[in-house]
Amino acid sequence: MKQLQTSENAAWKQRYHLPTVAWTHTARHKPEQTMLVSDKSGVFQLYAVDRMTGAIRQVTDDEGGVPYFNVALSPNGRFFHYLQDTKGDEKGHVVRQSCAGGPPEDITPDLPPYNLRGIGFAANNRRMALTIVTEAGYQLHSLDLDEQDQVQKQRLLYQDKMEFWQAELSADETLAAVRSTRRTGSRLYCVVVFDAVTGEEVAELWDGADASITPTCFSPLAGDERILGVSSKSGQKRPYFWHPRTQERTDLDFPDMEGDMLAWDWSPDGQTLLLCHSHWAQQQLYTYELASSTLTKLDHPSGTYDLSVGPFGSFPHFLPDGTIVSLWQNGANPMQVVELDGRTGSRKRILYGPDNVPNGRPWQSVTITSADGTPFQGWLVTPEGSGPFPTILNMHGGPHVAITETFSPPAQAWVDHGFAFCTINYRGSTGFGDAFKSQIWGNLGHYELMDMVAARDWLVDQQIAQPNAIFLNGASYGGYLTLWGLARRPDLWAGGIAMVAIADWVANYEDAADAMKGAFAVWHAGHLADVRQNYVKSSPSTYIEDIQAPLLIFQGFNDSRTTARQMEQFVAKMKALEKPIEIHWFDAGHGKLEKSSVTDDQARAIQFALDNITQKKPA
Numbered sequence: 001m002k003q004l005q006t007s008e009n010a011a012w013k014q015r016y017h018l019p020t021v022a023w024t025h026t027a028r029h030k031p032e033q034t035m036l037v038s039d040k041s042g043v044f045q046l047y048a049v050d051r052m053t054g055a056i057r058q059v060t061d062d063e064g065g066v067p068y069f070n071v072a073l074s075p076n077g078r079f080f081h082y083l084q085d086t087k088g089d090e091k092g093h094v095v096r097q098s099c100a101g102g103p104p105e106d107i108t109p110d111l112p113p114y115n116l117r118g119i120g121f122a123a124n125n126r127r128m129a130l131t132i133v134t135e136a137g138y139q140l141h142s143l144d145l146d147e148q149d150q151v152q153k154q155r156l157l158y159q160d161k162m163e164f165w166q167a168e169l170s171a172d173e174t175l176a177a178v179r180s181t182r183r184t185g186s187r188l189y190c191v192v193v194f195d196a197v198t199g200e201e202v203a204e205l206w207d208g209a210d211a212s213i214t215p216t217c218f219s220p221l222a223g224d225e226r227i228l229g230v231s232s233k234s235g236q237k238r239p240y241f242w243h244p245r246t247q248e249r250t251d252l253d254f255p256d257m258e259g260d261m262l263a264w265d266w267s268p269d270g271q272t273l274l275l276c277h278s279h280w281a282q283q284q285l286y287t288y289e290l291a292s293s294t295l296t297k298l299d300h301p302s303g304t305y306d307l308s309v310g311p312f313g314s315f316p317h318f319l320p321d322g323t324i325v326s327l328w329q330n331g332a333n334p335m336q337v338v339e340l341d342g343r344t345g346s347r348k349r350i351l352y353g354p355d356n357v358p359n360g361r362p363w364q365s366v367t368i369t370s371a372d373g374t375p376f377q378g379w380l381v382t383p384e385g386s387g388p389f390p391t392i393l394n395m396h397g398g399p400h401v402a403i404t405e406t407f408s409p410p411a412q413a414w415v416d417h418g419f420a421f422c423t424i425n426y427r428g429s430t431g432f433g434d435a436f437k438s439q440i441w442g443n444l445g446h447y448e449l450m451d452m453v454a455a456r457d458w459l460v461d462q463q464i465a466q467p468n469a470i471f472l473n474g475a476s477y478g479g480y481l482t483l484w485g486l487a488r489r490p491d492l493w494a495g496g497i498a499m500v501a502i503a504d505w506v507a508n509y510e511d512a513a514d515a516m517k518g519a520f521a522v523w524h525a526g527h528l529a530d531v532r533q534n535y536v537k538s539s540p541s542t543y544i545e546d547i548q549a550p551l552l553i554f555q556g557f558n559d560s561r562t563t564a565r566q567m568e569q570f571v572a573k574m575k576a577l578e579k580p581i582e583i584h585w586f587d588a589g590h591g592k593l594e595k596s597s598v599t600d601d602q603a604r605a606i607q608f609a610l611d612n613i614t615q616k617k618p619a
Contacts, residue, residue, distance in 0.1 A: 004606050005417065011359070011360075011412075012416045014358050015334070015357070015358055015360070015409040016413075016598065018334050018354040019038055020334060020335050021335045022037045022307060024325065024326075024327055024337050025072075025073045026051075026319060026325050027073055028123060030076060030077030034051055034337065034352075035047065035048055035073050035080065036049060039068075043062075043064065045059070045060045045066060046058075047059060048099050049337070049352055059098075060104075066084075067083055070116050072119035072121070074096075074121055074128075075123055075124075075125045076149070078098065078149055079097060079098055080096065081094055081097075081119055083115075087558045087588050088588040088589025088590060089513075089558040089560045089589045090116075090515075091513060092114075093111065093114070094106075094116060096149070108130070108141075108151075108154065110154075114133055114139075115133040115514065115515035117164070117167075118130065118167035122172065123172075126145055126173050127144055128167075129141065129168075129176050131165060133515035135514055137159055137514075138161070138163060139156055140156075140164070140167060141154055141155065141156055142154070142155045142169075142196045142197070155199065157194050157199035158178075160180070162180065162181050164179060164180035164181065164182070165179050166215060168215050168217055169196060169218065170196075170225050172222045172223060173196055174225070175194070175196055175202060175225055176194045177192070177193045177244075178191070179213075181522070185522070187212070187522050188210070188212040188434065189214050190204055190213060191205040191214065191229060203244035207231050207232075207233035212232045212434055213232070213233070214231075215228075216228045216230060216263045216264070217266055219266060225244065225245060226243050228241060228263050228266050229263065230260075230263050232433075232434050234253070235434075237260035238251060238260075239251075239273065239275065239288075240252065252288070254295070257277055259280065261275055261276070261286075262276040264316055265317045267318040268320045269320070272287050272288065272290065272322070274316055274318060275287070276305065276316075279431075281379075281405075282405065283303075283306075284297065285298040285316065285345060297345075298344065299344055299345045300345035300346070302330060303328055303405055304327075304404040305326045307335070321342075323341070323342055324340040324342050324345075325339055329407045330406070331362050331381070332357075332359070332360055332407070333407055334353070334354055334357055335407060336352060336353025337350070337351040338351060360407075361383065361415050363380070365378075365380075366380050368424070368451075368454055368458045370451050370454040371453070371454055374447075374451075376429075376436075376451050377424075377425045378455060379403060379405065379424075381411050381415050381420070381422075382421075383419070387464045388467075389419055389469075390419050390470075390471075390609065391419060391470045392419050392497075393422055393424070393452065393455055393456060393459070395448070395452065395473075395477070395478035396425070396429070397476030397478045398428070398478075399428035399429065399440065399448070399477045402425050402429045402430050402431040402432070403425055413602050413606065414606070417606050419609070424452070424455050426451040427451055442524065442525030443534075444523055444538035445484045449481070449484060449488055452472070456470055472485045472496040473497045475498070475500055475501075476561065476590065477502070478498075479499050479501025479562065480503075482497065482501060483496065483503055483540035483551070483570075486547050486549055486551060487544060488540075488546070491548075493549045494613065495549045495612045496552070497552045498552070498553050500590050501553060501567070502562045503539065503566055503569075503570035504539045504569065505535040506536060507565055509528045509535060510528070524538070541569070544570070545577060547579055552581075552582050552583075552604065552605060553581065553582070554583075555585055555586070556586050556589050556591070557585055557586070557587055557588070559589045561589075571583050584604065
């Protein structure tokens with residue numbers, strides 16, 4: 001059996017120490033400058049990259065780091081905007097940070113602290129929009145900007161108790177659009193458009209109770225008020241154009257393609273779309289010429305080209321000369337900022353990325369069939385040699401995201417220590433159709449566990465996994481599923497390693513941020529007061545007496561998504577029942593930012609698993 005590699009020169013530690021990029025964007029009116037969020041200093045900070053020389057300059061020097069999502073860049077390239085919170089609790093105020101440096105400035109000082117669900121700018125830089133969440137509900141605000149980008153007037157355009165996201169503005173600042181749950185009460189959206197000055201509702205676009213329709217962006221051309229977005233009314237996501245004032249709509253159909261076709265960007269000259277075909281968690285980029293209706297497949301390196309968290313994140317985008325700037329990673333290459341030829345897709349250069357990357361093992365896409373006949377996709381990484389191996393079964397967070405081929409220091413760290421690593425896109429993941437995503441609603445844990453057990457059986461049947469040495473692992477919703485699996489099928493697992501997990505949906509709902517309660521209501525098919533039984537039924541704490549395997553947990557004191565009190569109660573009850581549990585608390589929110597601390601946690605996790613392989617486990 002392998003031992004924990006403790007040397008600072010160990011390949012697994014070197015991968016963790018590589019600088020990563022979590023967001024990048026190039027200003028519409030200043031294409032010579034690309035901005036990014038990177039942890040090259042040890043925590044995430046804001047950086048400016050001169051595209052002409054490649055020189056990189058650090059803009060912020062925040063001791064605890066800045067958020068790696070909830071970031072936006074003004075079209076003129078002068079200011080970053082991000083939510084400044086308290087130790088990662090995701091509640092605070094949006095601040096603007098000059099790209100030239102200096103202190104951040106609060107742009108909404110008169111508002112109470114809030115969660116952020118969208119930042120948008122008009123292409124002319126004269127207005128921005130914010131979607132925020134307070135105790136009063138979801139709110140859409142517009143903010144008029146002067147020549148120095150100072151806020152001159154702030155208006156509340158729209159407010160609703162129902163969840164809505166994004167804050168898109170038309171190029172000439174007249175219209176604001178969001179995606180809303182008001183039609184269904186679930187995360188199957190409609191698009192609602194408002195007058196950006198009066199708040200009057202201009203139009204709504206809805207594709208029925210079984211479909212979701214979202215806006216991507218308005219046309220970049222002044223006077224063109226069309227919205228580009230994506231609808232799932234056909235059963236697969238497809239782009240559309242829609243004019244809110246005239247109700248004229250055009251849908252783009254690609255009948256020979258299985259899977260989703262996502263709309264990522266609209267070129268500054270209004271002539272070309274950047275599309276992404278996403279099928280079975282793999283991405284292929286295309287351009288679409290509007291004048292000729294010509295779809296061109298780009299010949300780019302395989303891997304993942306986006307990093308999204310809700311409406312936030314980093315997506316490939318056009319420069320005025322047609323170059324595409326994007327994040328890119330795959331199983332062997334860490335996240336980097338690349339430039340692609342907009343006509344062919346070939347990589348022109350790496351604008352920013354690490355050197356001297358330790359070799360890792362390749363990722364393999366696998367298909368597994370669940371007990372009810374539903375196929376789902378996963379990724380497998382194995383050590384050199386033949387199995388069976390001790391194995392990590394990983395479940396992603398979300399739940400409504402999907403794992404694509406990524407550079408994963410945790411996965412490679414496990415493989416370096418002799419473990420196979422399998423991460424699955426279980427029921428609830430996105431990119432496999434709305435029915436696949438929404439099947440878990442109202443019965444959390446049921447279908448996810450079915451898929452987890454199917455993955456476990458497949459790994460054993462393929463002689464990849466040792467039956468008595470399979471560990472559950474995940475963060476956030478994946479942490480919940482780790483606890484859930486240990487509680488509901490205690491006979492199958494050698495242990496569990498969970499980060500920022502939910503153990504008790506009732507207590508978590510009571511303490512969570514207002515913005516999260518809307519999401520929880522979707523997943524449980526109602527708010528706590530209405531369907532309390534659903535929250536209780538789907539809580540690992542309800543079945544705590546059945547847990548047998550040892551459990552390692554990492555949890556944040558300031559987490560507003562997976563809160564502290566519910567985990568404190570769970571740990572106390574586990575200890576009272578003399579169940580094997582170890583918990584490490586950290587003074588932050590929904591995850592850590594400091595690399596050294598994250599590496600220490602990975603070492604604890606590996607040692608925990610190595611220690612528990614030797615103990616007798618059920619077959």
